[in-house]
Amino acid sequence: MSEEKTWLQEAGDNTRLCHLGHDPSEFYGFVNPPIVKASTVLFPSAEAMAGRNQKYTYGTRGTPTTDALEAAINALEGSAGTIILPSGLAAISVPFLAYLAPGDHALVVDSVYSPCRHFCNTMLKRLGVETEYYDPEIGADIEKLMRPNTRLVHLEAPASNTMEMQDVRAISEVAHRHGAVVTMDNTWSTPLYFRPLDFGVDVSIHAATKYPAGHSDILMGTVSANAEHWPQLKETNGTMGLCGSAEDSYQVLRGLRTMSVRLAHHDKSARAVAQWLSEHKDVARVLHPALPSFPGHAIWKRDFKGASGVFSFVLRESDPTRFSQRANTFLNALKLFGLGYSWGGYECLAVPVNLSDRTIRKAPTDGPLIRLQIGLEDVSDIIADLERGFAAIR
Numbered sequence: 320m321s322e323e324k325t326w327l328q329e330a331g332d333n334t335r336l337c338h339l340g341h342d343p344s345e346f347y348g349f350v351n352p353p354i355v356k357a358s359t360v361l362f363p364s365a366e367a368m369a370g371r372n373q374k375y376t377y378g379t380r381g382t383p384t385t386d387a388l389e390a391a392i393n394a395l396e397g398s399a400g401t402i403i404l405p406s407g408l409a410a411i412s413v414p415f416l417a418y419l420a421p422g423d424h425a426l427v428v429d430s431v432y433s434p435c436r437h438f439c440n441t442m443l444k445r446l447g448v449e450t451e452y453y454d455p456e457i458g459a460d461i462e463k464l465m466r467p468n469t470r471l472v473h474l475e476a477p478a479s480n481t482m483e484m485q486d487v488r489a490i491s492e493v494a495h496r497h498g499a500v501v502t503m504d505n506t507w508s509t510p511l512y513f514r515p516l517d518f519g520v521d522v523s524i525h526a527a528t529k530y531p532a533g534h535s536d537i538l539m540g541t542v543s544a545n546a547e548h549w550p551q552l553k554e555t556n557g558t559m560g561l562c563g564s565a566e567d568s569y570q571v572l573r574g575l576r577t578m579s580v581r582l583a584h585h586d587k588s589a590r591a592v593a594q595w596l597s598e599h600k601d602v603a604r605v606l607h608p609a610l611p612s613f614p615g616h617a618i619w620k621r622d623f624k625g626a627s628g629v630f631s632f633v634l635r636e637s638d639p640t641r642f643s644q645r646a647n648t649f650l651n652a653l654k655l656f657g658l659g660y661s662w663g664g665y666e667c668l669a670v671p672v673n674l675s676d677r678t679i680r681k682a683p684t685d686g687p688l689i690r691l692q693i694g695l696e697d698v699s700d701i702i703a704d705l706e707r708g709f710a711a712i713r
């Protein structure tokens with residue numbers, strides 16, 4: 320794995336993103352790494368084969384293409400090692416399988432990405448691991464939930480859909496005192512806006528499907544661990560036979576080159592739309608960490624360097640029996656916003672949010688919750704489209 324050059328380590332985010340991962344001098348001077356499609360790698364002799372003492376040994380164990388992406392992510396995360404997986408969800412399930420064993424207790428934030436909860440409640444349960452959900456705003460009080468067998472504490476901030484913030488440093492500190500590994504889903508921020516390992520997290524998880532890929536055409540997950548927790552992660556990954564494809568790794572590295580420019584634009588536009596929504600009479604609340612009115616704003620301001628393009632709002636409606644009808648009428652009137660899952664691509668998306676699996680942070684009572692991904696379109700067109708939705712519910 321090529322190490323980040325010293326001059327690059329000290330450079331700004333845009334500079335680093337342009338030069339991370341691949342060293343052109345290692346491949347005939349070409350600016351981009353080769354897309355190496357591989358299963359078999361040849362050895363020069365039977366002795367070399369027995370010793371496996373060469374850089375590449377088999378396609379599942381890494382290629383120059385996956386190495387380039389892993390090196391870039393390590394440099395961004397400040398991690399000792401990164402694994403590449405076929406989806407963001409696999410980037411949650413694989414580290415959980417790496418660090419948990421039967422009889423263990425895991426603490427997972429209640430506002431977690433919902434398929435993570437499904438994994439815990441089904442597969443982890445079947446494997447004899449007990450999952451307990453905790454309030455995202457628990458902070459150092461997580462101490463009260465720690466048990467002698469608590470092996471893993473999982474965070475996600477801002478929360479999926481409801482955007483609650485977490486005091487990452489305080490929670491990590493308590494978890495470590497009790498011998499638990501701390502994992503965090505950092506997909507919303509990317510390592511440009513938050514670096515979990517700098518705040519005590521051991522393992523940083525990303526759906527690279529989102530901003531790193533950036534164009535709604537790739538599924539990929541990355542998991543980056545500190546030196547203490549890297550060997551176990553790497554070992555589990557090899558045991559399970561998981562690896563990332565050459566083309567997708569190449570495309571995600573390509574996406575990283577423009578990620579800070581795209582994110583800055585998503586951030587600016589999303590804040591403008593959030594502000595506009597917060598003044599709208601048909602909106603009960605806007606859930607965006609950069610709005611000073613948002614409960615988690617102080618933590619966001621203290622710990623995060625920026626905001627990405629995803630946030631939610633509550634459409635004002637007093638009668639709970641009318642929530643879903645009101646959300647559907649609003650969403651069906653949109654033309655520019657696509658109705659579809661995922662986010663991080665260049666285009667605006669909207670989804671009605673279902674929080675029926677929450678046990679602590681339940682669905683709002685002041686109206687239906689709608690999540691928006693603000694794309695790279697012009698803000699005036701984005702607002703005009705949302706106006707279509709509000710016109711439809713009037």
Ligand SMILES: *Cc1c(COP(=O)(O)O)cnc(C)c1O
Binds near residue numbers: 408432
């Ligand atoms: C989308 C998402 C994932 C899963 O990523 P996929 O590549 O779609 O499996 C995980 N965590 C968060 C926070 C996400 O938003």
